[in-house]
Amino acid sequence: AMSLYSHAFSGNPLRSGPHKTPESVTPESAFLKLKTLFSADRHESHIPNFKVLPFRKGKPLAGAVSGPRWRLGWLNFHEFLGHFGNPPRSVPSEDDFVYLGFNHEDDAVYWAVDTSEEGGGLSDELGAKQLCFVELRTLMVATDWTEAKSMAELAVAGHAKSLLEWHNTARFCGHCGSATVPVEAGKKKRCSNESCKKSIYPRLDPVVIMLVIDRENDCALLSKQSRFVPRMWSCLAGFIE
Ligand SMILES: [Zn+2]
Structure with missing residues (x-):
């Protein structure tokens, strides 16, 4: 059942603003820790609570959990390097990491990394964990809109995807x-x-979507684009210009 009071891709639980984030996990200080992890003495440093979400060609890593539910494939820093940073694959650097924010609930700093360049297949361990790269829209339609955790994950993934795409184009x-x-x-x-x-x-691209209804005749105005598959109609939507 779809609740019209919740919105897909909204309600991101991660905080990144200077007044909402403790000093130790601001983008700057988290990035310094990340740099130490990449430096030679990484084994001596305290391992911070970092969660990394790999993307490939705009798709986040995700997997199924109990039944029809899904979760994003968050990896800790060393898991990430183990799966994506080993030669002969190109080793990512701290500059490949994009800060997504801090979560008060689990005290973790969240990052996204585009691994499209790396080109290799998915490691066997990730396959064994039933993780794969999944289109965001596929996750959206697979989401139970009444389940807060999935909606939050969807919002984080949407934010991460737009940031990574911007890095790719700018x-x-x-x-x-x-x-x-x-x-x-x-x-x-x-x-x-x-x-x-x-x-x-x-x-930031401001967009709008609306459902125009005719209460008297109990019908709604929908539109159809030539590229839509048969029987697909949509609400009116577009960029605000
Ligand atoms: Zn310039």
């Missing part, structure tokens, strides 16, 4: 054309040209 400065580099743990980017240094922020 590769060059719109002002001078030089390459951009991630800063503040991927929360923004900056032009690498020293005389420009323009800051670039994630793109």
